[in-house]
Amino acid sequence: MKLQSRLLASTVFVIVSLTSFGCKISSASDDVAVLETNYGRIVIEFLPQEAPKNVANFEELTRDGFFDGTRFHRIVGPKSGGKLVAIQGGDPNTISGDPSTWGQGQPGQKTVQGEFSKSVKHVRGIVSMARRQNDVNSATSQFFICVAPEPQWDGQYSIFGRVIDGMNIVDSIAHGPVWPNTERPMDPVTITKAAIQKRSDLK
DSSP: HHHHHHHHHHHHHHHHHEETTEEEOOOOOEEEEEEEESEEEEEEOOOOOOOOHHHHHHHHHTTTTTTTTTBOEEESSGGGTTOOOOOEEEOOOOHSOGGGTSEEEEEEOBBBBBOOOOOOOOOTTTEOOOTTOTTTOOOOOOOEEEESSEEEEEETSOEEEEEOOOHHHHHEEEEEOTTTTOOOOOOOBBBEEEEEEEEEOOO
8 A cells, every 4th residue: 555655646746747837848857048138037948858959959059159149139929910929039140240130040050850749839938949931940049938829839840948937037028119010129138148057056
């Protein structure tokens, strides 16, 4: 009976630990990405069981300092007068390139194969890789953070993480003013420093 009780308790713990955002999510990685911005800190938990190649790519870019100085160049939603859906960043062109090139990326960037979750959905707080519209295997460095559910993206974009701290910062970025008839923010927020840390080291 004692062994049966222990097994039952373990089963309950696993079910509880897998449930988040209304989806079953299990994060096997103790690594998190910490994005320091001029608005505040955003912490992203990785979901390697959903998109291992995309997680590895994002971690590699972060460790190389790739995201330092890049800006959140796109606020998805307000251009068409619809709801705010996401903020997008990660384009190296935003560091010093002409704003007309923001979102286009640079030639020669390594692409990553699409990895599409069947269980995790694009809900508030989810972090997913951006890509070219006509190529599901064209993700490079650009990513977006959902501020609202967007079911039409499920199975189309690679979910690799979720925000576990700093959604208030994401909301502040999302509600910034944009230039008329565009999705480009008037005062784009900069990622001053991106780093990989252990979850246990967070303060």
